[in-house]
Amino acid sequence: MSDTFTTKQVAEHNTVENGLYIIIDGSVYKMDSFVDEHPGGAKILKRVGGKDASKQFWKYHNEGVLKKYTPKLKVGTVKEEAKL
Numbered sequence: 001m002s003d004t005f006t007t008k009q010v011a012e013h014n015t016v017e018n019g020l021y022i023i024i025d026g027s028v029y030k031m032d033s034f035v036d037e038h039p040g041g042a043k044i045l046k047r048v049g050g051k052d053a054s055k056q057f058w059k060y061h062n063e064g065v066l067k068k069y070t071p072k073l074k075v076g077t078v079k080e081e082a083k084l
């Protein structure tokens, strides 16, 4: 999918009930279906719901993880705030 979101819209999806969106390097991932199978645990993902988790992501994973899960979890990209 190639929808665009503002960071405000992403922030509205901050729980499993409403999608649990996270941002990694400008892309938006919908994590609700994945939290329970996340090898790093559900809790740590829920804490970054609605936020930019790039820093946390790159601390624990490599490019291969992102490539593997992008088709399943990516729902769009963040649009630049300045263009709103």
Ligand code: HEM
Pocket: 022, 024, 029, 038, 039, 040, 041, 044, 045, 048, 053, 056, 057, 060, 061, 062, 065, 066, 069, 073
């Ligand atoms: C698209 C988002 C994410 C995907 C697809 C994902 C997937 C995975 C996978 C497959 C692993 C197993 C280890 C590996 O294969 O490298 C893992 C481990 C882990 N993930 Fe994630 N993860 C995501 C986001 C996050 C975020 C945002 C955090 C932190 C806030 C996080 C924290 C961790 C931790 C702490 C581990 C355990 C590392 C270890 O045991 O050494 N993950 N994740």
